[in-house]
Amino acid sequence: MDALLQFIFSGVTVGAVYALVALGFTIIYNASDVVNFAQGEFVMLGGMITVFAHQAGLPLALAAVLAIIVTAAIGVALNKLAIEPARGAPVVSVIIITIGASILIRGATQLIFDKQLHRFPAFSGDDPIRVMGATILPQSLWVTGGALVVFAGLWLFFTRTLTGKAVLATANNRIAAQLVGINTGAIMTLSFGLSAAIGALAGVLITPITLVSYDVGVALALKGFAAAMLGGMGNPKGALVGGLMLGLLEALTAGYLSSQYKDAVAFIVILAVLFVMPQGIFGKSSTERV
Amino acid sequence: MMAGRRKWLQLGVLAALIVLLPLFFPSGYYYRVGALIFVNALSVVGLVILIGYAGQISLGHAGFAGIGAYACALAPQHLGLHPGLAMLLGALISGVVALLIGRPILRLKGYYLAVATLGFGILMSMVLTNERALTGGPDGMSVEDLGLRAMLRELGWRLSGGEMWYGVSGIALLIGAWVALNLLDSPSGRAMRALHGSEIAASTVGIDIARQKLRAFVISAVYASIAGSLLALQNGFITPDVAGFMHSIEMVTMAVLGGVGSVFGGILGAAILTFLPQLLTVFAEYEQLVLGAVMILVMIFLPQGLLPSIGRRIGRKGE
């Protein structure tokens, strides 16, 4: 029982990170129909930039804010320099472009920083909190709390603000959105910036627990994608549920089955979801028109 | 008839290149580079069939290269099979695996297909990395010698390892290109290109779409598997990287860089991306940076790939 609770704690913590990565996928996918394989790199950048800004003498909070801003700027640049010029290209091309971007960012990071593993201190110390025989790190609370705040904030943004509604309208029907005067180009820029910032925040929150190095992005992107698919591509609620479910599945697999193959869970989930319910939990089905 | 003549002309040019290129090699080391180019090109030709003909993407084909490579490493050791037969066994296993997973996977489209194939590739490399007892884990394992060099020596033909593998890989590539060109101008090839153009129209003229996609997937898997085997045999050593995500991506990038619509585009892409890191060895740290930049720039500025874009430019000048 204690063990189970322990696995649930760690599952929810990683799950929250997957949910944030999945949310990043969802935002960009909704605005532009692009699946951004460089999403994991945003998380990596969030962690790495914070580490080096902090080492350079900046207070941790300021370093984190700087990391989020810089990463958001990189997200916007990615859209402007690589995605927009290829508008209308076939899916294969877009896949190659975003994978190319992820390799480029990884290559640049190892040149500018280094190839070592890094961490910075947890926000509220490293003394575990005891809960019913299991323990939880204060940083885990920061991660889950942070994720919940982001999801709540975004929900308010999409339902209460004009800009948020414009994003939803663009996701629904780009041409119709243009016709009613929405600047869909600006929406795309906003989506990439927002998505990168969310990724970076996830990186800032999780680094004290899992550490960061230039190559952690690929695995995170793939798991975030698995989570997004599990929940139903393009649905923020699905991203949250999918992320948490994947995190729990992974933690339970590691605990009860095999820690070596815990990373396989994400891909088995992807394949299972695709074969059994291609629309995910919250997705809608569509009919092809001739 | 016209198409037939063109096919032999293209193959003739390729054969001439393979034979004449060594005249310009500054050192014996380049035989190794050449052999590597041919092996990569072989797996890329398989992807040209899958992506270029049939229009289906795979981000997991390194998984099949892994099957081919480890078949050559494991079968001689555990089953006492000759490495050459192990290569065929690997191709058979890859084909069967492709047949089994292809059926459900190929119902998917676009991003979903990309991620499902990627998932397969990663599971494959995870198994190779984790089953240490069998595969030696991330450190890899050694591969038995093919014995071809010794055989040739007995026939009085003394070749260095590099020279021999240059020849063997070159012949394998020629055969691979010949088969791919045959397919292009055949009923199956036409059916694949047709479903690439419009799945609905293809099915209404009687093309069994699922079956044709599966054929392309299985054929390309066998190409990747044989290339993986050749790689293992010529290196005499293999690590799970051969099945890794990056290898899959490199394969697709090579195909797309040269021009995924044509066999020779794929070969050109393989040649460039294999040779580039050799040039950059001094700047090894820049390799990822350059690879990423090349992928983005080519897709934006030469979406059809190098070969068709060059061809079009020449064509325009001719007019």
Place this chain on the structure above:
Amino acid sequence: MSLLEVSGLGIAFGGLMAVNDVSFAVKPGEIVSVIGPNGAGKTTLFNMISGIYRPGRGAVRLNGEDVTGEAPHRLAEKGLSRTFQNLQIFQEMTVLDNVLAGYHLQERGPIWADLLSLPSMRRRATIARDGARALLERVRLDKTEGQQAGSLSYGSLKRLEIARALALNPKILLLDEPAAGCNAVETEEIDHLITELAGSGIAILLVEHDMKLVMRISSHIIVLDHGEKIAEGDPATVSRDPQVIAAYLGAGQEEEAEC
């Protein structure tokens, strides 16, 4: 006996009945036209008959055999062929290859023969190529056989699609607006072609907006409105039917805008 028999066919999209309870039959050599205002469900009906949509209810019989919901390529094997209202051409392939694709069922063979370019494959391909060239001549596209299909004009693509559909050597041919976008001369040609095909014993099911063409060549007309069959009969009967006139008057402006 009827070649194609449709009974009680219906399908709903998002709760709305797009086609509801439509029944009719087509005999060999007959030209049956489906007419009706835009959005009446004509193309949806075609898509159900040709296996692209699975009907929600009802049945489709081909030669007496129940083929409801079978995949398009199975129906093609059983002698059903079609064209599309909004053109489904293999743009990147040559004109000749487009028609050759229509010969798929006749030229296909074991995959080994294709991979190794065995003589048996080349024999099959040569027969198909000769047939495809003859068809291209028939629709006057023989001069363009080496061009990329995407470079042809709209009218030529319409004819190319008919040639491809004919390559299957069909027993029944579904033509979805073959004359749309064609000038008077081209329409006249299509008129002749359809009559000729019917004369050779092929059953024709036609959707067409050109009423003059429909009235001239149809042996039987089905009128759809809001997904339901509101009338049927020979051209003279249908054109006098008050319900048909009402449906067309209601949608009269749209029709004119299109012509």
